[in-house]
Amino acid sequence: MMEFGAADANGALDFTCETCTTKQTSKLLHDLIQSIVSALEARDPHTAEHSLRVGDMAERTCSLMGLPDDVTATIHMAAHVHDIGKIGIPDRVLLRNARLTPAEHALLRNHPRIGYDILSGCESLDGVAEIVLHHHERWDGSGYPDGLAGERIPLGARIVAVCDSIDAMLGKRLCKKSMAPRECVQEIFLNAGSMYDPDIAWFVLKHWDAIVGRVEFRDFIVAEPGAYHALCCSVPAPKALDLIA
Secondary structure, three states: OOOOOOEOOOOOEOOOOHHHHOOOOOHHHHHHHHHHHHHHHHHOHHHHHHHHHHHHHHHHHHHHHOOOHHHHHHHHHHHHOOOHHHHHOOHHHHOOOOOOOHHHHHHHOOHHHHHHHHHOOOHHHHHHHHHHHHOOOOOOOOOOOOOOOHHHOOHHHHHHHHHHHHHHHHOOEOOEOOOOHHHHHHHHHHOEOOOEOHHHHHHHHHOHHHHOOOOOOHHHOOOOOOHHHHHHOOOOOOOOOOOOO
C-alpha cells in the first residue's frame, strides 16, 4: 500500500488520503475535498502534507472518542482542508523561509476566514467551513478570528487545534526545526485550559501512541511506558474527565 507522499511508478507524489477512501463518505464530497487538497499541494506541498497528517490524527481522535460517523467524517474532512485559506496568502508570506514580520503574520492570520469563504459556498460543507473558520480560536478566548472561548468553539475546531499544533511542533517547518516529542507533549499539557480544550488535550495525551504514533514521523515518538503521564503528573487534571475516563 502506498504511503502518503510516496512516489508512484511515474515518480509523481501521491497525496491521496487512505482514511477517506476507506470510509463511507459521500463520493462527491470526498472528490471535492481531494481536489481542494490537490490545489493546496500545487501551491505549497509542505502545507498539503501537514493538512493530511492533521486529518489522520483528527480522525483517529474522533474514533477513539466514539463520536458518530457523520460527525467524525465532517471533522476529518475539515482537518484535511483546515489550511486551505493559505491559497489566498501571498507567496512572499506563505513561502517565506524566515520569521514573519508582524505585518506578514497579520496577513497569515486571514487564512481561516479565506478558507471559510472558499468552503461556505457549498451548502454540504457548512459544517466543514465552520471548523475551518475557528480552528485558531483558543479555549481562553484569545484566539482568532472571532475570539470565541470554551464550548462556543465548535467541537471539531477544538479537536483540529490540538492535532494541528502537534503536527506543527513535531514536523519540520520552513523556518524552524522539529520539536522533540517530549517537548511537544509538555507544550500540549501546559497549554491545556488556555489554548486547548483541557479534556481534548488530556484525551490526546492519554491516547498519544494510538493518535500520534502512526503518523509519518512516528519513528521520533518515544514509546516509554508511563513517560507521558510522569511528565504531566505535577499539574492537576481537569475537572471534567468524562471523555478520558
